[in-house]
Amino acid sequence: MSNLKVAVVGVGSMGSMALWQLAKAGVEAVGFEQYGLAHERSAAGGESRMFRTAYMEGADYVPMLKAARCLWQELEAETGQSLLTLNGALMIGPKSDERIANVIKSVEEFDIDHEVLDSTEAMERYPQHWLEPDEIAVLDREGGVIRPEMAVFTAAERAVELGAQLLENSHVDSISETESGVRISADGIDYEFDKVIVTAGPWTARVFPQFSNYLVPRKIVMTWYLSKRLGDYSPENFPAFGRVGGEIHTFGIPALEGTMTKIGSVATFGDVEIPEDLHRDVELTELGAINREVARCHPGLKSTPSRISVHMDAYTVDEHALVGPVSSSGNVFVLGGYSGHGFKLAPVMGEIAKDLATTGATSHSIAHLSPERFAN
Known part of the structure; x- marks a missing residue:
């Protein structure tokens, strides 16, 4: 394996973890990042992400999520950084909702440490929330909060410590297959590799135009709210949560720095035609729905945000990622289109990328993420 040379194009959420896993496996790895490390232009921004194993998007993800948690803790142990806070995660919504049914299936099928609370029990224990009578809350005790920018930085820096090369502010102009492997042209310089892993986030469809009808960058807006009782929203008292219905x-994310509580909308705020031109202004009218939900469901919070930040992610038409080979030679791979729910999976995706590049296969179940489902 020491003779294998692998490039990672895009050292963000997935790319930083792929670089770490490749370097850890003794692979000669080079990461190309068009901006600085842990920049704010894509989905890794916003200071916090929820980690959950009771999964609304489907129980198929749970084994990967459990593996991801172990790898998050492994990265922490290797670096001494605190990246994952397992303070629990609440999944809230009508019991009849399909997404809540997925949560129940996840906890029962995979023996996740959990508790199911009816609306009265949930509000007694967590008065920061208001629930409708027909709603329940599933406490996922294996969930919590991740620090995304610090995670990207930590994984990439660890990869460099292990021997990887990181080329920041390096723009990849083209990726082309050759008889012996793959050539990358970046800033007028040609590089030769055996394998290339593309983890380009919102730029994925630009690298692979064949997916342009199925994959689009979208604007994400994150919002933070103030409370007179900040202690009620500390990690000790306020688990991360997801709410439907x-x-x-x-x-929502607890007040990690002891100031504001992050309550966000999963809804996106329009397609982004040119990722470099992401429009960062937010009109007050765009925040109407999230502010109404904060006013309805969180009586202890001021119902207009005190802080706003804008980011973007790539969304597929079915909101499941593209993970796998995209060339007949098997030398080029894509990990993209995570549709707003990928960061928690980042370290296991890094392991999957390493597996694919080194052996062509992985023990993780990724058939539902195959790029072939969108083949033209």
Whole structure:
């Protein structure tokens, strides 16, 4: 394996973890990042992400999520950084909702440490929430919060410590297959590799135009709210949460720095035609739905945000990622289109990328993420 040379194009959420896993496996790995490390232009921004194993998107993800948790803790142990806080995660919504049914299936099928609370029990234990009578809350005790920018930085820096090369502010102009492997042209310089892993986030469809009808970058807006009782929203008292059944699907993160509580909308704020030109202004009218949900469901919070940040991610038409080979030679791979719910999976995706590049296969179940489902 020491003779294998692998490139990672895009050292963000997935790319940083792929670089770490490749370097850890003794592979000669080079990461190309068009901006600085842990930049704010894509989906890794916003200071926090929810980690959950009771999964609304389907129980198929649970084995990967459990593996991801172990790898998050492995990265922490290797670096001494605190990246994952397992303070629990609440999944809230009508019991009849399909997404809540997926949560129940996840916890029962995979023996996740959990508790199911009816609306009265949930509000007694977590008065920061208001629930409708027909709603339940599933406490996922294996869930919590991740620090995304620090995670990207930590994984990439660890990869460099292990021997990887990181080329920041390096723009990849082309990726082309050759008789012996893959050539990358970046800033006027040609590089030769055996394998290439493309983890380009919102730029994925630009690298692979064949997916342009199925994959689009979208604007994400994150919002933070103030409270007179900050202690109620500390990690010790306020688990991360995801909520369905209201006007919009929302999520929340405790006040990690002791100031504001992050309550966000899973809804996106329009397609982004040119990722470099992401429009960062937000009109007050765009925040109407999230502010109404905060006013309805979180009586202890001021119902207009005190902080807003804008990011973007790539969304597929079925909101499941593209993971696998995209060339007949098997030398080029894509990991993209995570549709707003991928960061928690990042370290296991890095392991999958390493597996694919080194052996052509992985023990993780990724058939539902195959790029072939969108083949033209």
